[in-house]
Amino acid sequence: MNRRLGGGRSPQVRDVTVDGDGVRARARREVILDLHVDGRRVWSFWLHRDGTPVPGARGLRLVEWPKTLRGFLDGTARMSVHVHDGSGPPLFEDDVPLGSGEGPIEIATPDGRPITLDRSLRRVVAFEAKSAAEVEPLMHAIGEVLGILAEAGVHAFLAYGTLLGAVRNGALIGHDADADLGYVSDHDHPVDVARESFRLQRALTDRGHTVTRYSTAAFKVEVAESDGTVRGLDVFGGFMREGLLHLMGEIIEPFRREWVLPLGEATLEGHRFPVPADTDRFLTITYGPSWRVPDPAFHFTTPRSTHRRFNGWFRGIRVGRALWDRRYASRPGPAEKPTGLARFVARREAGPAEVVDLGCGTGGDALFFARRGVPTVGLDLVPKGYATAREVAEREGLPVRFLELNLVSLRSTLATAALLAAEPRPRVLLARHLVDALGTPGRHELYRLARLLLADGGTLYLEFLARDASGRYGRKHKVRPRRPALVARELEASGATIVAQRVLTRRRPSRPGAGRTRICRMVVRWES
Amino acid sequence: MGKLKDVAGSVRRRAGDAASADLRRRVAELEEEMQEARALNVRVAELTDLVTELLVPLAQRDEEKLQALLARYHEGV
Numbered sequence: 001m002n003r004r005l006g007g008g009r010s011p012q013v014r015d016v017t018v019d020g021d022g023v024r025a026r027a028r029r030e031v032i033l034d035l036h037v038d039g040r041r042v043w044s045f046w047l048h049r050d051g052t053p054v055p056g057a058r059g060l061r062l063v064e065w066p067k068t069l070r071g072f073l074d075g076t077a078r079m080s081v082h083v084h085d086g087s088g089p090p091l092f093e094d095d096v097p098l099g100s101g102e103g104p105i106e107i108a109t110p111d112g113r114p115i116t117l118d119r120s121l122r123r124v125v126a127f128e129a130k131s132a133a134e135v136e137p138l139m140h141a142i143g144e145v146l147g148i149l150a151e152a153g154v155h156a157f158l159a160y161g162t163l164l165g166a167v168r169n170g171a172l173i174g175h176d177a178d179a180d181l182g183y184v185s186d187h188d189h190p191v192d193v194a195r196e197s198f199r200l201q202r203a204l205t206d207r208g209h210t211v212t213r214y215s216t217a218a219f220k221v222e223v224a225e226s227d228g229t230v231r232g233l234d235v236f237g238g239f240m241r242e243g244l245l246h247l248m249g250e251i252i253e254p255f256r257r258e259w260v261l262p263l264g265e266a267t268l269e270g271h272r273f274p275v276p277a278d279t280d281r282f283l284t285i286t287y288g289p290s291w292r293v294p295d296p297a298f299h300f301t302t303p304r305s306t307h308r309r310f311n312g313w314f315r316g317i318r319v320g321r322a323l324w325d326r327r328y329a330s331r332p333g334p335a336e337k338p339t340g341l342a343r344f345v346a347r348r349e350a351g352p353a354e355v356v357d358l359g360c361g362t363g364g365d366a367l368f369f370a371r372r373g374v375p376t377v378g379l380d381l382v383p384k385g386y387a388t389a390r391e392v393a394e395r396e397g398l399p400v401r402f403l404e405l406n407l408v409s410l411r412s413t414l415a416t417a418a419l420l421a422a423e424p425r426p427r428v429l430l431a432r433h434l435v436d437a438l439g440t441p442g443r444h445e446l447y448r449l450a451r452l453l454l455a456d457g458g459t460l461y462l463e464f465l466a467r468d469a470s471g472r473y474g475r476k477h478k479v480r481p482r483r484p485a486l487v488a489r490e491l492e493a494s495g496a497t498i499v500a501q502r503v504l505t506r507r508r509p510s511r512p513g514a515g516r517t518r519i520c521r522m523v524v525r526w527e528s
Numbered sequence: 529m530g531k532l533k534d535v536a537g538s539v540r541r542r543a544g545d546a547a548s549a550d551l552r553r554r555v556a557e558l559e560e561e562m563q564e565a566r567a568l569n570v571r572v573a574e575l576t577d578l579v580t581e582l583l584v585p586l587a588q589r590d591e592e593k594l595q596a597l598l599a600r601y602h603e604g605v
Contacts, residue, residue, distance in 0.1 A: 190566075194573035195580075202604035211604075216573050308559075312566025317574075403602065410574040415602045418582070422595060 013047070015060060016092035018079045020099075022064040024054060025081070025091070032084035032297050033063075033091075037077050041128070042107055043069060043117045044084055044175065044296040066121040072107045074099030084296065113229065118177055119297055125229050128174030132269060134226055135172060138179055139271050141223040141233055145181065145204065146274065149235070152203040154196070156183040157263050157274045159236060160249065160286060166268040167279045168292065175296040178220075178232040182247055184260050185239040190313035193217050197237045198411070212321075213409075215314040218248040245285070248314065252306045253285040317409040319439060321381060323478060328362070328385040334392065335364035340504075341432045341463045341521065342368050348523075349459070353425040356453060358446065359434040363389025363402060370400035377420060379405035407434075407442040407449070417452035426457035435487055436464040436479035443487075447494040451526045459499070460524040462487070466503055467518040473506070484520045491524055499523040 013033070016025040023035060023045075030048045034041045043066065045051075051061030065073060080093040098105065107115050109125065116126040127135060142158075149156045158166050159182030165173040172179070185193050194216035201211050201219055210222040217237035222230050238247035245255030259281050263274040276282040283291040287298065338346070342365040345355075355369040360378030363386040370376040370393060378386050378400060386402040393400045403419070406412035429450055435443050450460045465481045468474040474481065488498050500523040505516045581601055585594050 190569040191573045191576065194569065195577050198573070198577045198604075202600075205604040206600070216570050308563065309566070312563045313569045316567060316570055404605075406605070409605065410571065411578055412602075412605045414578055415598065415605055419598045419602050422598065 013083060013091050016081050018081065018092060018094070018096050020073075022062055023081060024060055024062050025051075026059045026061070028059070032295055034082045034084050034296075036080045036082065036090075037105065037107055039078070039080075040114060041116065041175070043121075044119075046297050049299075050297075066117060068117055068121050068123050069107070072105060072115075075103040075105040076101050077105035084294070111228075113227065116175060116177075118175070119299060124177030126175050126177050127172040130225075135269055137225050138172075138223055138231055138233070139269050141221065142179060142181070142268075142273060143271065144207075145209070145221055145233055145235070148203050148207055148209075149181075149183065149200060152200050154183045154185070154200060155261070155263060155274065156181045156235065157260075157276055158182075158266065158268065159247070159276075160234075162268065163266075163275055163279065164283060164287065164291060166266040166273065166275065167283065168294075170267045171269055173294075173296075178234055180234045180236065180249075182236045182238055182249075184245065184247075184257065185237060188239050188241045190217075193237055193239050194314060200235070214318060215248060215310070216317060217310075217314040246309075248310060250302045250306055250310060251285055252303075252309065255281070255285065316441070317406065319408045319442065320437065321406075324382045324385065327478065328382045331384050331387050332362050334362045334367055334386075334389040338365055338368035339432055339463075341365070341430060341461060344521070345428060345430060345461050346372070349428050352428040352458075354423075355428045355430065356420065358405070358429055358431040358449070359437065360389075360402070361385050363393075363400075365430060365432070366400050366402070367392060367398065370398035371396070373399070376400040378402040379416065381406055405449075407438060407445040410445070413445045413449050414452075417449050421452055421455060424456045427453055428458055429453060429460040431460065432463045433465070433477050433479050435462060436474075436482050437477075443490060444494070447491060447496065450524070451494060451496070454526050458525075460496075460522075462520075462522040462524060464520055465517070466520040467515070469515045469517045473517045482520075484522070487520070487522070491522075494526075496524045496526050499525055 013025050013027040013031055016023070018035070023033065025033065025047055027047055030046060032044060032046055035043045045063050047061055047063065051063040054060040054062050076095055076097040078093070079096045080090040082090050109115060113125045114129045115123045116128070118124045118126070146156055157163070158180070160180035161173050161176045162179045162181070165171055165176065185196055187193050187196060197217045197219065201213070204211050204221060211219050212222070213219045218235065220232040220234050223233050224230050234249070236248040238245060240246070240255070240257050243254055244252050245260070246252050259278040260276045262277060264277050264279065265272050266275040266279065346369070352374055354375045354377065356377045356379065357366045358379050360366045360380045363378045366376050366378035366386070367389055376399065378389065380386055380402070381404070383402070383404055390402045403416060404412070405416050431446065431450075434446060438446060454460065464487065465474060465477070465479050466484050468481045484501065484503065488501070491498060502521050504519045504521060506519070582597065585597050
């Protein structure tokens with residue numbers, strides 16, 4: 001957290017070049033560099049921390065293009081490299097052809113909004129690309145969320161980058177892309193802090209906000225801006241315990257409650273918002289004593305014990321979320337054809353009372369059953385996955401509903417079970433590529449949910465990767481092979497009976513001599 | 529005599545290496561167990577939340593109210 005550059009003069013940077021590999025430069029002292037494309041800052045990095053020595057060229061370092069930029073780098077653009085916040089001429093400036101070199105390089109969203117990389121190298125539409133009017137909905141949302149939290153008894157304040165921007169310039173930090181709030185709970189036990197955070201989430205969803213959780217003590221409120229950008233307003237829970245301020249995201253430091261409360265006020269983009277009583281002390285434990293010096297490539301260096309505590313107390317309910325969020329970010333449409341498992345089930349089950357597709361993904365199989373007139377439920381971790389299928393179902397008037405299900409959250413699993421099981425009926429459950437996508441805790445929740453949903457009879461059909469000859473199948477479907485014997489053992493331990501099991505061999509080996517990829521299909525029942 | 533000293537030194541070093549390897553293993557185990565114990569907080573918080581939000585309406589046996597509450601709870605997870 002305190003890793004900072006020494007103050008004083010700008011360090012000397014020499015031999016700066018930009019090519020297909022990335023940026024090369026020499027500097028004796030650590031330096032933050034900005035890469036501009038067509039005059040716009042796109043990426044900032046630390047030369048020593050992020051670069052690797054170039055063999056045979058003493059002192060020269062190469063900072064490779066981040067993966068998140070590479071996809072854009074085909075064409076030609078005016079590129080320049082600058083010392084961050086330095087006022088001198090660029091260290092490098094030229095037209096750089098990359099890839100085919102043809103056409104311009106445009107680092108932007110499909111609808112033309114400029115992309116920059118944040119400090120975690122994620123693609124974001126940063127605030128610097130926004131006018132004051134465009135960030136107004138976010139300011140409005142901050143005010144509204146603060147109000148709802150206050151009604152629920154929690155006095156939140158601007159935190160992290162948002163606090164830094166407000167205190168330093170009265171404005172959002174240009175390279176930031178989300179806004180942060182924090183609060184210090186009256187509770188001091190992790191369980192009570194989590195329960196309070198659940199309550200706050202309900203208060204927000206009751207008022208129509210979309211909320212996704214990072215942990216049992218922190219969540220994100222989604223805010224739509226005037227141009228359609230969806231921005232995260234992060235709410236980090238905190239508490240005092242044995243003289244230490246614990247604040248999610250990721251601080252455990254000696255602190256006094258009176259340095260937070262009663263809250264003060266600061267201006268952000270022309271609005272007055274609450275801030276901790278002592279912003280200097282607060283920003284010092286957040287960004288170190290040199291918090292006044294801007295650094296867009298700043299990385300938190302958190303003590304291991306802080307991570308371990310927060311991970312143990314509050315985390316583990318979001319496993320796999322980032323992967324599936326990315327996978328479904330573009331809201332892919334449902335597959336036209338049903339999967340082999342869906343066809344298999346349709347042949348075996350004559351007129352089921354209800355089909356539940358666990359981990360329905362883009363919802364193709366759920367639509368398939370619904371179109372046959374079967375009441376159907378599609379459940380998945382990421383609503384964006386089934387968003388298009390839901391629209392299709394509404395258009396066609398199909399008997400299907402889609403619900404969010406997080407199999408690593410007990411609240412989600414049990415509430416989903418209760419919601420569906422309120423209507424007693426035998427069910428047919430499908431779980432295709434779920435046991436091979438989930439870790440052990442998720443699999444156990446899956447079996448628990450299946451047992452609850454089959455309380456009035458019915459069958460679970462499982463399909464998973466049993467052997468991945470070349471690794472290609474697993475990469476494509478984001479799954480890892482599971483031994484059928486292990487899955488069978490786990491199921492039996494949960495009280496299930498394996499009625500039938502078959503290992504299907506894919507027709508062709510993925511490459512000569514690689515052996516064949518195998519898929520396991522299981523038919524499972526629980527005695528009611 | 530010198531040779532004997534060498535052997536004694538080597539035995540001592542090996543014993544020391546084994547002891548420190550054993551300690552490292554035990555610390556790793558302890559850390560893992562510590563995290564297992566901490567993870568109970570997530571479990572207890574989730575269960576307590578479910579019970580406090582749903583138990584009383586369940587006992588009141590108001591079907592309609594309970595369904596609405598379940599839907600709201602699911603929405604707010």
